[in-house]
Amino acid sequence: MTSNEAEKTIGSVSANTADAPLQSIIETPLTDSLVNEIFHHQNNDGSFSATENFGKLFNVDFEQIKKDLNDKGLDSSASDEILRLIATASILFYFLYHSQKTKFPVDIDAIKQFVSKARSELEGFSMKDDPIMQTYIDKGELAVKFVIDTRDKYGNVCKDLNLAQPTWESYIQHLMALDKQV
Numbered sequence: 001m002t003s004n005e006a007e008k009t010i011g012s013v014s015a016n017t018a019d020a021p022l023q024s025i026i027e028t029p030l031t032d033s034l035v036n037e038i039f040h041h042q043n044n045d046g047s048f049s050a051t052e053n054f055g056k057l058f059n060v061d062f063e064q065i066k067k068d069l070n071d072k073g074l075d076s077s078a079s080d081e082i083l084r085l086i087a088t089a090s091i092l093f094y095f096l097y098h099s100q101k102t103k104f105p106v107d108i109d110a111i112k113q114f115v116s117k118a119r120s121e122l123e124g125f126s127m128k129d130d131p132i133m134q135t136y137i138d139k140g141e142l143a144v145k146f147v148i149d150t151r152d153k154y155g156n157v158c159k160d161l162n163l164a165q166p167t168w169e170s171y172i173q174h175l176m177a178l179d180k181q182v
Helices: 003-019 023-027 032-040 052-058 062-071 076-100 108-124 131-153 155-160 168-175
Strands: none
Touching (some): 023 076, 032 052, 032 131, 076 131
């Protein structure tokens, strides 16, 4: 490879990273220890805070996303809740991506169906007696509720910020490069 080709490769990688700063989330292998760590970070309302520690799980810089949204005019009073929406939906899309190999992009109903299917499968197996699995399903449902409620509350903000994607779930999938999975 010539140095010019290497520069093009490096340039395209950094462009992809800038365009999809959450892509490393889907590239992170799903393991039992990571699942435990993820749910350890979950808040009581079902959300995940976009903190530096949480970002380190997936090699993600949520501060850059916050800066980008603030530069587009995001009201600072909504910033924390929207970042929690982004972090929480990212986790749900991560589980959906690794558990179902679903065709992306998807809408929020796909997440609800995934959690509902997991609940019904759990009830159909002897694993229903497993309190850890039950807790994960409960936490997943709580996360879905947070995402839906927050998306509805701030749905108009995507348009107000002139984001290229019309909904928060499509914007987040774009940040994760899931909209390129077709």
